[in-house]
Amino acid sequence: MIEVAPGVRQRGARRKSPSRDAGLGSGSEDDLLEAPRAKNVVAAYIRPTGFPRRYKVVLAVLTILAFVTRFWKISHPTEVVFDEVHFGKFASYYLEGTYFFDVHPPFGKLLFALMGWFVGYDGHFKFDNIGDSYIANGVPYVAFRAMPAMLGSLTVPVVFLIMQECGYSLPAAVTAASLVLFDNAHIGQTRLILLDATLILSMACSLLAYVRFYKLRHQPFGYGWWKWLLLTGVALSCVISTKYVGVFTFVTIGAAVAIDLWNLLDVKRGLSLQRFSQHFMARAFGLIIVPFMLYLFWFYVHFAILYKSGPGDDFMTPGFQETLSDNALSLSSVGVNYYDTVQLRHKDTKAFLHSHAQNYPLRYEDGRVSSQGQQVTGYPFNDTNNHWVIMPPVAFPEDQRVNRPVKNGDVIKLHHVMTDTDLLSHDVASPYYPTNQEFTTVPLDKSYGERHNDTLFEIKLEHGKSKQELRTLAGQFKLLHKTSKVAMWTHPKPLPEWAFKQQEINGNKNVAQGSNIWYIEDIPSLAEDDPRNVKSAKQVKHMSFFKKYFELQRAMFHHNNALTSSHPYASQPIQWPFLLRGVSFWTKNDTREQIYFLGNPVGWWISSALLAVLAGVFGADQITQRRGIDALDRITRNRLYNSTGFFFLAWASHYFPFFLMGRQLFLHHYLPAHLASALVTGALVEFIFCSEPLEKEEITKDGKKTFVAAGKQSLLGAWIATAVVCSLVIAGFVFYAPLTYGTPGLTPAQVVARKLLGYELHFAK
Structure with a gap:
């Protein structure tokens, strides 16, 4: 029996016109709701109902592989690697209650401290230098690394679910998830004590939650509608509470919400201004107020934990410093x-x-x-x-x-x-x-x-x-x-x-x-006998939370903008999509081992190429429509501009703002944009290799136009494309895996072979 996509209304259901209902984040369900159907049409587009077993099996396999690739040899190296010197140190300061200063919000660092607390770590090790031994200093570093590795692993099924919720075919979902699953950069960055795993998973969850919320737009203010709206806000809060570049995810969701509200404002929708105001206020509450309150909550926890004087004192005003116990200003x-x-x-x-x-x-x-x-x-x-x-x-x-x-x-x-x-x-x-x-x-x-x-x-x-x-x-x-x-x-x-x-x-x-x-x-x-030399016990002063918060915000933004000094592995945004530079994370001369942060060249180049293809498709479609040529059926076009366009917007929002920044930038700043480009790639695999139209136009006897289903689409081409892409991506992953995991054994000739674009690899002689 032929089945319709999940959530599709059957014959006789009320339908919306594309002009009134198109919006970012929609998937096949939205397209089908907008497509008029002939009396005998069984389905406008073939999709299994619910979440069928084969999807569950594939999702389980991808998730297991994600955990394997992230946790493989996670105990190696047994030394401090790259920016673990910062975020491991911050976790130690949290566990000791010692005040420190960092340019990033506290959420991601608090997760590391929570993991340390779970395993009974007391924060005695300060991660001072790259190469310091974890074993010699008794640090539960595997537990620390396990937290981002787990979050990085969960990102893969979330990518798969985004594609599935948007109604894409199984090969499209597998392609998108595999580009993240077998990417060396995502693996390398999410199996160390770094913040990016939290950032990327939160960004992916924001997209997923918003898609689920948008699919319920025809049942507003119900339980499911509110649930996914609030979950979108919670995920957005986790993004911005980890790094301030999380504001780019707000831009993505905000643009989609703005388009949705603009469509709701259309008088043809029959929505009263009072009802529209309710929609507006609900979104403002769920996507602005809730995230901001949670964002403030993490700073409240930050100040509550860090009550002792520490290395962050000098970044704060004397009034702030005097709120910390054992502070030199209070004592001396x-x-x-x-x-x-x-x-x-x-x-x-x-x-x-x-x-x-x-x-x-x-x-x-x-x-x-x-x-x-x-x-x-x-x-x-x-x-x-x-x-x-x-x-x-x-x-x-x-x-x-x-x-x-x-x-x-x-x-x-x-x-x-x-x-x-x-x-x-x-x-x-x-x-x-x-x-x-x-x-x-x-x-x-x-x-x-x-x-x-x-x-x-x-x-x-x-x-x-x-x-x-x-x-x-x-x-x-x-x-x-x-x-x-x-x-x-x-x-x-x-x-x-x-x-x-x-x-x-x-x-x-x-x-x-x-x-x-x-x-x-x-x-x-x-003089020694001066009354001012008599040291009396001084009480720690009090400062309101908001005074502390605004002072810390000013200091964070000031020092973040001041990160303009040169770095040997810094790179420019124009280099990122083409993977022209990497970053040396760790080297060990005795055994000629190294960890070099680099994406999977095959996956990155395919994704970057298809981003250009999508821009070309948009341009070509607009031009052909101007000339009266309608090359795409309405469902395909709606999905192209809505779902795939939403992914493209996410990529652009997480990429182009970096061109405006004057601070130090590195390849890892592209990882959220790369995830969005993987979604675009999966969508285009289906668009390019499932070429049959989803519906066709017919003229009835009375001369009126109607649309009928074109029949079941073959996914053979999409599966072949997915197999080719995944095979190439896996080959690229395996080829660069020794540099990702820092495993020994590469000869100088093998190292030279991996200097594909002149990467600054060690031990090539």
């Missing part, structure tokens, strides 16, 4: 008074404010003339030339100089102890920045005479309250020149030999710049 900071001898330190470069008797040269290297004043520089080491006395603009009477605290907004002078001069800035260009002002010092007779105003500086505490007292370590501030309104600033580029290659200090006209921050390192003049 003291108030700063006038006439204290202090050492000022730059927050970013850690250089001390320094001066010495040598002067600036008459001319700089570019020919500009300097003031020839005394040099003021940044110096990285503790030295008496770093000592400055904080003075008031007008000296206090002798009997009123004790216990006069320096406060936020105060105007001060800085007196250099070793040269008996005062700090000054004036309208002379600095050595490296012609637009910035030079800093120098002047003798006391000029400091309190004709140059007095040029020696005045204002203390502006970061996030400080009015008249808040300045403290060592905890009080971060900008030092603003009172006359010219520039901020004291330094940068890492060393000055020439005439300044002993120390850092330049200048007046930055961009006062708002975050790198203008300084703090008081210590007070060398503080």
